Amino acid sequence: MPNLDINSIKIRREVSDIITYVSDLFLEAVESWSSDIHIEPNRDFILIRFRQDWDFTIFDKLDVKNTSTLLTRLKVLARVKIDENKKPQDWKIVYNYEPTNWDDREIIDVRFSTLPTAYWEKIVMRILRQDTSLIDITKLWLLPANLERVRKALKSKYWIILVAWPTGSWKSTTLFWVLKNYNPLEYNISTLEDPIEYDIDYVNQSQVRPDIWYWFADWLKSLMRQDPDIIMVWEIRDKETSNLAVEAALTGHLVVSTIHTNSAAATIQRLTNMWVETFLLVSALKMIISQRLAKRTCKFCKIEDKLSEAKMITVRKILDNILSKEDLSNIVFYKWAWCEKCNNSGYKWRIWIHEVLIMEDYLEKPILDDASSNHLKELAMENWMITIVQDALLKATLWDTTVEEALKLI
Ligand SMILES: [Zn+2]
Structure with missing residues (x-):
């Protein structure tokens, strides 16, 4: 230390x-x-x-x-x-x-x-750091199954929401990664940011100006008159902005934005609390990516981590619906042994942990019926959504983080 x-x-x-x-x-x-x-x-x-x-x-x-x-x-x-x-x-x-x-x-x-x-x-x-490798697809640490789902969703023109919690979870990197999936010469890409962190060529970037009372909603209204294809709104904070985002998505634009909630499923409730009509929401929304950060383990001092029986039972229970019995019994985790490369901390840099919720038919009726966040989460898990904790544990098996870090996310 x-x-x-x-x-x-x-x-x-x-x-x-x-x-x-x-x-x-x-x-x-x-x-x-x-x-x-x-x-x-x-x-x-x-x-x-x-x-x-x-x-x-x-x-x-x-x-x-x-x-x-x-x-x-x-x-x-x-x-x-x-x-x-x-x-x-x-x-x-x-x-x-x-x-x-x-x-x-x-x-x-x-x-x-x-x-x-x-x-x-x-x-x-x-x-x-304008390190372009940070925006490289592999560096986002999406599991292959999630990467495929995200890419498919990005082909549509709907509303995509990123949930970054807590503040400072590098949401800008993910937002720009999303934008990098499009050729800016083929589209009119515009952003409203607060503040502008990275300069991107060929993208029209603006900054919100609370000092002159020019907020997200005002800007979004002006932007809609600028013939946009892809719109990035830094944050959905109020009823007006959320409803404008829905309107933009329903009129054939790809809208990318972020919101403060603590999970993908909870986002839906948050939006209905902002008076977004559920019947509009199910048509406009395509995907919610919830993102957290976990400490990344040092790859130079890896040794096997023999978990206590109690901890192993917890881990198996969490992964029960996504891994086979055989995979579960062969699962191996790692921990660090401390070395100079990681300054004897065991950790070096960080990784992203995700929960990707794709809007599909099975969610429509429950959302229209005002189902609770927990119920939506259960349904999504039955339909192969990998939860934040599961994602972290799977990444722990790959030696990207530790079980200890993963269990903190429960
Ligand atoms: Zn080390």
Whole structure:
């Protein structure tokens, strides 16, 4: 585990050259595949740390006298107002990553945000790597059976919903993966995002502007007059947007959007709570993909994980309807042995876990009859839907994650 003992981190007094210091900061954050840089001024010091997967690692602890120089340097790079420290600000830094191996150089967008705190301002910078391999089909970690169903559903012009829970489950990567399935020269693809995270060529990207009261619903109405084929709406939050999405899907558009619920089946109830008529919903909706993240295991220190009898019984019960008796008895799981490659944490990066619900005939009547989420889930499972926990356990058998991580998703 990284050293997180508060008393053992020494305060560094001086930073001799702030430009080099900040450039080293970015370099280390990018090379360690961190997702966020946190700059946290306290009374006597500034803590600088990185988020990697779920954990924090400390980059440095600076004497408070360096605060002004550091914040100014970062604000200059982010092109925000240097003298504004009473209000939050956000913008973007474009970081030119130039490693020793010239072929790997990369232009990286960094989302910059400040928030005034009791002492100075806290800065968080999210590193958004435009690594196209992230949007590669295999990297989405869809099981082959689900991949086939998703691809088939993408051929239709209906409404597709992505459920990402909790916040920050990399929904943008999945949304862009969906868009990458279409040739933008053949379609008019438009998006409304909040915020725009990745630039995509040939796609018309707009950003919601709550500051001028220009919301999703207003924008969607304007967009419908722009002859769109494929519409991506960052989030369905209210009655008006959800009904406009249904209308767009029913008039021959592919609508891709996200919603906050905790499962694929619960999404249907959420939409009817937003006053979407069930008879319109069954015609407009094609697919719901629920997505979570789980820690990905280090492939360098794999050993067999002998589960306790009680745990094995739980696991078998969960997988009972999708695996044969024989497969269930031969199932093997793995755990890590700790090694240098994973920093003795056993985990390296993360994987996506999915639950794919396809709208089919068997769901129509129950939805029209206002069936409960649990009942819809049971019906879907009878019709071969792989649940989130099952998906995670199957991925655990493939050594992508552990049983422990999978069971957390129950
Ligand atoms: Zn390892």
